Amino acid sequence: MNSPIIELVDVTKTYRTGNLAVEVLHGISLAIHRSEFVAIMGASGSGKTTLMNLLGCLDRPTTGTYLFNGIDVATLSADEVARLRRDSFGFIFQSYNLITTASALENVEVPAIYAGVTSAKRWQRAVSLLSMLGLGDRMAHRPNQLSGGQQQRVAIARALMNGGPVIFADEPTGSLDSRSGAEVMSLLEQLNRRGHTVVLITHDREIARHARRLIEIKDGVIVADSGRGRGATAPSLVPVERRVADRRALPVFVTEGYEALTMALRSLKANLFRTILMLLGIVIGVGSVVAMLAVGDGARQSVLNRISSFGTNLLLIRPGAPNLRGGGGSVATLVPDDAVAIATLPNVAAAVPEMTGTVTVRYGDSDAQTQADATTPDLSVARDWPVTEGVFISAGDVKSYAPVVVLGQTVVKDLFPAGTDPVGKYVLLKNVPFQVIGVMSAKGATPYGADMDDVAFVPLTTGELRLFGQRHLRSITVQVDDVAQIEATQDAINSLLLDRHHTVDFRIRNMAAILAAVSETQGTLTVLLGSIAAISLLVGGIGVMNMMLVSVTERTREIGIRVATGARTTNILQQFLTEAVTISAAGGVVGVSGGLATAWGLSMIGTPIVFSLPPVLLAFSCAFATGLIFGYMPARKAAKLDPVVALGAE
Numbered sequence: 322m323n324s325p326i327i328e329l330v331d332v333t334k335t336y337r338t339g340n341l342a343v344e345v346l347h348g349i350s351l352a353i354h355r356s357e358f359v360a361i362m363g364a365s366g367s368g369k370t371t372l373m374n375l376l377g378c379l380d381r382p383t384t385g386t387y388l389f390n391g392i393d394v395a396t397l398s399a400d401e402v403a404r405l406r407r408d409s410f411g412f413i414f415q416s417y418n419l420i421t422t423a424s425a426l427e428n429v430e431v432p433a434i435y436a437g438v439t440s441a442k443r444w445q446r447a448v449s450l451l452s453m454l455g456l457g458d459r460m461a462h463r464p465n466q467l468s469g470g471q472q473q474r475v476a477i478a479r480a481l482m483n484g485g486p487v488i489f490a491d492e493p494t495g496s497l498d499s500r501s502g503a504e505v506m507s508l509l510e511q512l513n514r515r516g517h518t519v520v521l522i523t524h525d526r527e528i529a530r531h532a533r534r535l536i537e538i539k540d541g542v543i544v545a546d547s548g549r550g551r552g553a554t555a556p557s558l559v560p561v562e563r564r565v566a567d568r569r570a571l572p573v574f575v576t577e578g579y580e581a582l583t584m585a586l587r588s589l590k591a592n593l594f595r596t597i598l599m600l601l602g603i604v605i606g607v608g609s610v611v612a613m614l615a616v617g618d619g620a621r622q623s624v625l626n627r628i629s630s631f632g633t634n635l636l637l638i639r640p641g642a643p644n645l646r647g648g649g650g651s652v653a654t655l656v657p658d659d660a661v662a663i664a665t666l667p668n669v670a671a672a673v674p675e676m677t678g679t680v681t682v683r684y685g686d687s688d689a690q691t692q693a694d695a696t697t698p699d700l701s702v703a704r705d706w707p708v709t710e711g712v713f714i715s716a717g718d719v720k721s722y723a724p725v726v727v728l729g730q731t732v733v734k735d736l737f738p739a740g741t742d743p744v745g746k747y748v749l750l751k752n753v754p755f756q757v758i759g760v761m762s763a764k765g766a767t768p769y770g771a772d773m774d775d776v777a778f779v780p781l782t783t784g785e786l787r788l789f790g791q792r793h794l795r796s797i798t799v800q801v802d803d804v805a806q807i808e809a810t811q812d813a814i815n816s817l818l819l820d821r822h823h824t825v826d827f828r829i830r831n832m833a834a835i836l837a838a839v840s841e842t843q844g845t846l847t848v849l850l851g852s853i854a855a856i857s858l859l860v861g862g863i864g865v866m867n868m869m870l871v872s873v874t875e876r877t878r879e880i881g882i883r884v885a886t887g888a889r890t891t892n893i894l895q896q897f898l899t900e901a902v903t904i905s906a907a908g909g910v911v912g913v914s915g916g917l918a919t920a921w922g923l924s925m926i927g928t929p930i931v932f933s934l935p936p937v938l939l940a941f942s943c944a945f946a947t948g949l950i951f952g953y954m955p956a957r958k959a960a961k962l963d964p965v966v967a968l969g970a971e
Contacts, residue, residue: 324391325352326487326518327376332385334371334541345371347541348385353520355486358513360521360532368541370491373522377410377489378402379885379964400889407435407887411480415492417472418882418968419464422591425451425475426460432482434580435887443482450478454508470501477508479886488512491522506531577895585900592872599868600908603947606858607912607940608919614936615920619929635703636799636811637830638663638818653793654826657781660697660797662817668810671699673798676784676791682732682777683749689735692776693750695784703800711744711759718780724787726755729774730763750777753787807831858940861908862947869901869955880959881967894960901952902945909944913937 334346345368353359353376363369374380375387378394387394389405397405411432412418419428426447433443451460454474464472473493480488490509494502510531513519523529537545589596640654660674676695681688700706701713708727718725728736728743737743743757764773785792801810811829818827873880880893917932924930 323354325388326355326390327351327353327520328386328388329375329382330386330388332375332382332387334368334375334380335383344383345541346375346382349538349541349543351536351543351546353518355518356513356516358510358519358521358531358533359536360523360529360534361536361538362523362526362529363538364524367538369522369524369538372538373489373491373520374965376520377412377885378406379968400891403435403884403887403889403892406885407432407485408483409485409487411483411485411488412885413473413476413480413488413490413493414968415495417464417469417476417496418878418885419472419475419479420879420882421464422588422879424461424463425456425467425471425478427587428464428475429478429482431883432479432886434584435883435889435892436483437577446482447478450481451475454478468501469497470504473497473501473505474508477505477512481512483887486516487518487520489520489522492524493521494523494525494528502528577892578899581892581895581899582903584896585903588872588876588900589903595868595872596904599865599904600911602861602864603858603905603908603944604861604912604915606861606947607909607944608916609857610940610943611913611916611936612919612923614940615916615930615932616923616928618931618933618936619924634801634804634807636801636807636814638797638799638814639828639830640793640795640826641828642826643828653791654822655794655797656792657794659818659821660794662821663797663799663814666810666813666817668802668806668813670800670802671703673697673700673703673800674781674794675700675796675798676781676789676793677795678789680750680777680788682736683752684736684743684746687736689732691729691732691735693784693788694776694778695781695788696778697781699800700778700798703798706764707762708759709762710742711757713759714778714780719782722782722786723780724753724755724783725758725780726750727759727761727778728757729761729776729778731772731775732777733760750779751788755779858943858947862905862951865901865904865948866951866954869897869952870958872900873897873955873959876959877962877967880962881964881969884962884964885968890960893962894956897956897959898949898952901956902948905944905948905952906941909941912944913941916940 329349329351332346332349333344335342335344337343349372361369361372371380375382378389381387381395389409394402394405419425420431423431426444429447429450430443433446438446448457448460451457451474454477456471456474456478459467459471464475467475473496476493488509493505493509497505506528509519509521513533519532521529521532529535535545535547536543638655638659655674657674660672663669664672673696678693679690680693682691682693694700696714697719698714698716701708707713711727713727714725717723726748728748733743736748737746743760746757747754748757749755761774761776761778766772779788799810799814801807808831811831815829819825883893883896917937920930920932
C-alpha cells in the first residue's frame with residue numbers, strides 16, 4: 322500500500338515536425354500515491370497538459386519509465402493500455418469532451434460499454450451517478466441542451482462510471498463561471514475523500530489550493546513539489562475486479578457487435594441527411610442490378626421459349642447450298658421422296674415435309690392473306706403443336722387429296738365473328754373451297770417477330786395439286802428420338818441427301834445448337850446489363866467511402882473521447898465499419914425492394930421479366946461487400962488516430 326500508484330522516472334517527451342524536434346518535458350521524475358489529491362500547476366506551455374496525457378496513457382514518453390501499480394506501461398500492448406485507461410482512469414476535460422449526438426445518460430454509459438457491462442447494469446449505475454450529481458432530471462438531454470456546469474458534471478459522472486481509482490482533471494473549471502467552478506472543485510474533493518486519487522491540472526493557484534499536494538512545472542521541468550499529501554484510505558466505489566459479475570454471458574464478439582450496431586444507428590440517425598445521401602447511392606446501384614438482371618433474364622427466357630416452341634429435338638432441312646442467302650423456297654432441290662427416305666434412318670422419329678406459300682383465304686365477306694402450309698400428320702407431333710378444336714390432318718386426308726384445312730388462331734380471328742365455331746365451315750383458299758376440320762392452339766410469335774398463328778395447314782398432296790402446282794418442298798422438319806445423338810443423325814441425313822442429290826444443295830439447321838447459341842448470346846447480354854448496373858453500385862460504394870471519410874474527419878474528437886474512455890483500436894474500427902455496413906445493408910434491402918418493384922412495373926406494361934433469387938442475393942451481397950470494402954479505409958483511418966491529436970481536434 323505504500324508503493325506509488327503512479328511513478329515517473331526520468332521521463333522526456335519530444336515532438337517532431339518534419340526534421341524539427343522540440344523537447345517539451347525534460348527528465349521528469351514523480352511519484353503519486355493512492356488517494357492523493359495532487360495539483361500540477363504551471364503557465365500555458367509549461368508542459369503540464371503533456372504530462373497529464375502521459376500519466377493518463379493518452380500518449381507515451383519518448384524516453385524514461387512510467388510505472389503504474391509497479392507495471393512498466395511501455396511493456397503493455399495497445400489493447401492492454403486501452404484496458405488500463407478503461408478500468409483505472411477517469412478523465413475530466415476543460416472542454417468537457419462529451420459526444421454531441423448522445424444524451425447525458427448515453428455519454429456516461431460509454432466507458433461501461435467498452436468494459437462489457439450489461440445494458441441494464443450500466444443504465445442503473447449511470448442513473449445513480451447522474452442523480453448523485455444533481456442531474457436526475459437532465460439525463461435525456463444532449464450536451465447542447467445543458468449548461469457548462471451541467472456538462473462538466475456529466476463528464477465527472479463518466480469519469481466515475483467504471484470505478485477507476487485515478488481521476489485526471491485537466492483545467493476542469495476553465496470554461497465555468499465561479500459558482501459552477503466551486504461546485505466542480507467541491508465534487509473533486511468529495512471524490513478524493515472517498516478514496517480516489519485525483520490529479521488536477523491547472524494554471525490557477527486558487528484552484529490548486531484545493532489539493533493537498535502542489536507540484537509546479539515550468540518549461541518542462543518540475544520546479545517545486547510540496548510533498549506527499551494525506552488522503553482517504555479506501556475507495557467507496559466498486560473496483561474494477563468486482564464488475565466481472567456484470568459482464569455479459571454471450572461471446573464478446575456478439576456483445577461488442579451489438580453495441581457497435583447500436584452506436585452506429587444512433588450516429589446515422591443524428592446525421593440523417595448524410596445518411597440518406599449515402600443510402601441513395603447504394604439503393605440506386607442495387608435496384609439497378611436487380612431490375613437489369615430481371616429484364617435480361619426475362620428477355621433471354623422469352624427468346625428461348627419461342628425457339629423451344631419449335632422443339633429442341635428437331636433438324637430443319639432447307640433447299641439451297643449453304644452459302645446461298647435469301648428465301649430458299651424458290652430453289653427446287655427438296656422433294657417429298659427425300660422426306661420418305663430420311664424417315665427410314667435410325668433415331669428419326671418423323672420427317673415432316675412442308676410446302677409453303679402466301680394465299681388469300683376467304684370466308685363470307687371477310688378475307689385475309691395468310692401462310693398456307695401443305696404438310697403431313699406428323700407436323701403436329703414434331704412441333705408439339707396440338708389442336709384446340711376439331712382434328713389435325715390425317716394420313717387418309719393426304720392419301721385422298723382431301724380439300725380440308727386446319728386454321729391458326731390469327732386466321733380464325735380475322736375471318737370469323739367472335740363466338741363462331743369455324744369447324745365444319747368452308748373457306749376459300751385461292752378460290753378453292755376447303756372444309757375447316759380443326760383449329761390450332763395459340764403459338765405466339767417467332768424470335769424474329771413473325772406471327773406463328775397466321776397459318777393454314779392443308780394435306781401435302783392437296784397443296785401440291787390445288788394450291789401450288791409444284792412438287793418441290795420449302796423444308797423438311799426432322800424429329801429425332803434421342804437428342805444426345807442429334808449430331809450423328811445430322812451427319813447421317815447429310816450423307817443420305819448427298820447420295821441422292823450428288824451435290825450439296827441443301828442446308829441443315831440443328832435447333833438444339835441454335836438454342837445453345839442464342840442462350841449464350843442472351844447470357845452475355847444479361848451479364849453486360851448487370852455489369853452496367855454494377856458500375857452504379859461501385860459509384861455508390863465510393864460515395865459511402867467519401868461520406869465516411871468526412872464523418873471520420875468531423876468526429877475526430879469523438880474518437881479521442883472514446884479512446885480516452887477505454888475503447889480499443891478494434892472497437893473504433895468495428896464502430897465505423899459497422900456504420901458503413903449498416904448503411905450498405907439498409908441500402909441493399911431498399912434497393913432490392915425498389916428493383917423488384919421496378920421490374921414488376923415493367924412486367925405490367927408487357928416487358929418480359931423473370932424473377933429469381935440468385936440476382937437478388939447477388940445484389941444484396943454486393944451491397945454488403947461494398948460497405949465492408951469501402952468502409953474499411955475510413956474505419957482504419959479512425960482507428961489509427963492518435964488519441965491526443967484526436968482530443969485536440971476542433
